[in-house]
Amino acid sequence: MIENTLAMLLNMPGMMLIIGALAVPLLPSSIRHGYMLAVIAVSVWSVWQMSPDQTMTATLAGIDLILVRAEAITKPFALVFHIAAALNVIYAMHENAKITATAGLAYAGAAIAALFAGDFLTLFIYWELTTFASVFLVLAGNTPRATRAAMRYLLMQVASGVILLAGAIMLWRAGAGFAITALDATTPAGFCILLAFGIKAGFPLLGGWLQDAYPEASPTGSVMLSAFTTKLAIYMLVICFAGFKPLIYIGLAMAIISLFAALLENNLRRVLAIALVNQLGIMVVGIGIGTELALNGVAAHAFASVLYKGLLFMSIGAVFMRTGTDQASALGGLARHMPWTAGFSLIGALSIASMPLFSGFATKALTIGAVAKQGELLVWLGLLFASVGVVLHTALKIPYATFFAPNPKITADEAPLNMRVAMALAAGLCLVIGLYPGALYALLPYEVTYKVWDSGHVLGELQLLAFVALAFTLMVRRGIYPLHADRTIIYTDWLTRRAMPLMVMALGTPMMKIWNSVKERFIQLMLRAIRTSEEASRATGLASGVASTGAAAGIFLAVFALILLIRVFM
Amino acid sequence: MSKKTETMLTGRRIMRALLSLCALLLAAEAIIHRHAYFALEATPLFFALFGILATCLVVAISFALGKLMARAPDYYGGDDD
Numbered sequence: 001m002i003e004n005t006l007a008m009l010l011n012m013p014g015m016m017l018i019i020g021a022l023a024v025p026l027l028p029s030s031i032r033h034g035y036m037l038a039v040i041a042v043s044v045w046s047v048w049q050m051s052p053d054q055t056m057t058a059t060l061a062g063i064d065l066i067l068v069r070a071e072a073i074t075k076p077f078a079l080v081f082h083i084a085a086a087l088n089v090i091y092a093m094h095e096n097a098k099i100t101a102t103a104g105l106a107y108a109g110a111a112i113a114a115l116f117a118g119d120f121l122t123l124f125i126y127w128e129l130t131t132f133a134s135v136f137l138v139l140a141g142n143t144p145r146a147t148r149a150a151m152r153y154l155l156m157q158v159a160s161g162v163i164l165l166a167g168a169i170m171l172w173r174a175g176a177g178f179a180i181t182a183l184d185a186t187t188p189a190g191f192c193i194l195l196a197f198g199i200k201a202g203f204p205l206l207g208g209w210l211q212d213a214y215p216e217a218s219p220t221g222s223v224m225l226s227a228f229t230t231k232l233a234i235y236m237l238v239i240c241f242a243g244f245k246p247l248i249y250i251g252l253a254m255a256i257i258s259l260f261a262a263l264l265e266n267n268l269r270r271v272l273a274i275a276l277v278n279q280l281g282i283m284v285v286g287i288g289i290g291t292e293l294a295l296n297g298v299a300a301h302a303f304a305s306v307l308y309k310g311l312l313f314m315s316i317g318a319v320f321m322r323t324g325t326d327q328a329s330a331l332g333g334l335a336r337h338m339p340w341t342a343g344f345s346l347i348g349a350l351s352i353a354s355m356p357l358f359s360g361f362a363t364k365a366l367t368i369g370a371v372a373k374q375g376e377l378l379v380w381l382g383l384l385f386a387s388v389g390v391v392l393h394t395a396l397k398i399p400y401a402t403f404f405a406p407n408p409k410i411t412a413d414e415a416p417l418n419m420r421v422a423m424a425l426a427a428g429l430c431l432v433i434g435l436y437p438g439a440l441y442a443l444l445p446y447e448v449t450y451k452v453w454d455s456g457h458v459l460g461e462l463q464l465l466a467f468v469a470l471a472f473t474l475m476v477r478r479g480i481y482p483l484h485a486d487r488t489i490i491y492t493d494w495l496t497r498r499a500m501p502l503m504v505m506a507l508g509t510p511m512m513k514i515w516n517s518v519k520e521r522f523i524q525l526m527l528r529a530i531r532t533s534e535e536a537s538r539a540t541g542l543a544s545g546v547a548s549t550g551a552a553a554g555i556f557l558a559v560f561a562l563i564l565l566i567r568v569f570m
Numbered sequence: 571m572s573k574k575t576e577t578m579l580t581g582r583r584i585m586r587a588l589l590s591l592c593a594l595l596l597a598a599e600a601i602i603h604r605h606a607y608f609a610l611e612a613t614p615l616f617f618a619l620f621g622i623l624a625t626c627l628v629v630a631i632s633f634a635l636g637k638l639m640a641r642a643p644d645y646y647g648g649d650d651d
Contacts, residue, residue, distance in 0.1 A: 263632040264639060372607035380608070388624035456604035460617045463595045467621030470588045475629060482632060488645035497646055
C-alpha cells in the first residue's frame, strides 16, 4: 500500500523533486549536489517519457481532482524548469547551505508540479508551496533588509494564493467545477483568478514584490528566484486567459513603464528584476493576442528568458559574491579581473537584446511578428520601443557598468569554477537556441511556419541595435546617460515598503485607541467585580466555614461570575 | 582582458567602429529588401531613426522621472532598513 502510494507520488511530475528535497539536509555536502542533479535528471527523463494524454485523478470529499494532466504548451515549460533547477544546483555548488539547497529543489519541484495541475485546488497547493519554499531563498540574503523584504514577499505571494482560492471557490459555486480551463475574466471568479495570476506575473502596481525581494536574496537565491514563479504565472495566463484583449495593454504597460525605473536604478540586481517585468510584459502581450503564432512566441520567449535572465543574474551574482556590491556606481573595470564572467554576461546581454544569432532574436520575433500580423500598429511600435529600452537598461548598461566602465581601483577574483560552468551551460543554450531555433520550435505547442532568418528582418533588427548602441555610446561619452548615481529609485515596491506601513499606521492608531479604551474599561469592570465579590463573601461569611480551599475558591468564583453577569446585563 | 582592449572599448576607436557599422547597415538597405507589415516600417531608414529617437525619448523621460523618483540612498532606511 505504502509502496503503491509512493510509486504514484513519484509518478507525478515535480513530486520527485519535492520528495527528493526532504533528503537534502540529511546528506553530507560531498554528495549533496550530485544527488540533487541525479534527482533532477531522473525527473526530467520521466516527464519526457510521459505520453501527452496521461492524466491522474483522485477524489477528495466528493470533489474530483485532476492531479496530473498536460497541455501542448506544458512540455517546453517543464523542460526549461528542469534545466533551470539543474543550473541552479551547479551554480550553488560552492555553498554549503542546506536550507537554500532544500528550498531551491522543493521550489523547482512545486513549480513543475503546478504546471501539470488540472484543477484549481491542486494548483493552489503547489502555488502556496512555491511561495513557502521560495521565501527561504529571500531570507538567505541574511540581512535585516532581506528579512523584511521576505516578509513583504510572503505577504504578496500569500495574497495571490488566497485570491486564487477565493476565485476557485466562486467558480465551483457557480457550478463550473474546479477544472483549470479557459475562463472569462469579466466574471467575479475569473477576475479573482486573473488577479491572483497577475500578482505573480508582475502586473502594473502588483509586481512591486519582484524588485523588492529578488535583489535582497543571496547571489544564488536570486538566480533560483528569477526562473519559476513569474513563468508559472505566465503559463497559467496562457491556459486560462489566452486571447483576452485587455492583456495586450496590461502587457504593454508592464513592458514600457518598467523601462524608466530600470534605467535609473543603481542596484544591478534590481535592474535585472525590473527588466524581468519588461520581459514578462512582452509575454503578456502575446497572451492577449492569443493566436497560435503569439502563443508559440510566449512559450518560446519564456523558455529563452529563463536561460538568459538566469545567466545575467548569475553573472551579477558572481560579481556580488567577489566584490561585495551590486551597485553600478561602485563597479566597472571587472572585465580584466573576471574575463569569463564578463564574456558570459555579454552573451546574456546579446540574447536579451535579441541580437541575431542569440536566443532572444529567435523567440521575441514570434510575438512581435504575431502583433504585426494582427495589424496592431501602436502595440507593435510599443513593443519596439520596449525592446530599445531593454537594450539600454540591460544589454548595454549592465555589462558596461560592471565590466567595462573605467574603474582602475577595483580588484576581484574570477568566479569559482562551478559558477563558471553554470554560466557556460546557460550561455551555450542561449547560443544553441539562437543558432538552431528549430530545436526549440519543435517543442512549441503549434507548428512554426515563421521564417526567422528573413534577411530583411535580420537587417532591420541589426540597424535598430547598431543605432541604439551608437546613441548610447555618444550619451555615455558626453556624460548625458544617467549611469552612476548612488540613490534610491521609488518604484512600485514603494506601495508595500512605504504606503502600506503608513496606511496600517493611519488605520491602526485610531483602532489601537479604541481597543485600549475597551481594554481599560474591561479591566476596570473586572477589578470592580473582584472587589465586590470579595466584599460579598467576607460580609456574608459565605466561604468562612468551608473546609477546603478548593471549595472556597469555587464559591468565590461563582459569586464573582454572578456579579459579573449582573454588571454586564443590567 | 588586457589594458589595451579596455582602452579600446572606452576610447575613440569604438566610436569609429560603431559609425562604420551603422553606415554599412544603412548601405545594405539598398541591396536587401525589408518586407514590412506596415507602411511605416517600409519607410527607408525606419529602424535606424526609430533606434535613435527611442533612445533619446527613453533617456529624456528617465531624466524627467528621475527628478520625481530619486531619493537618498538610505530612503528606505539604508542597510538596516
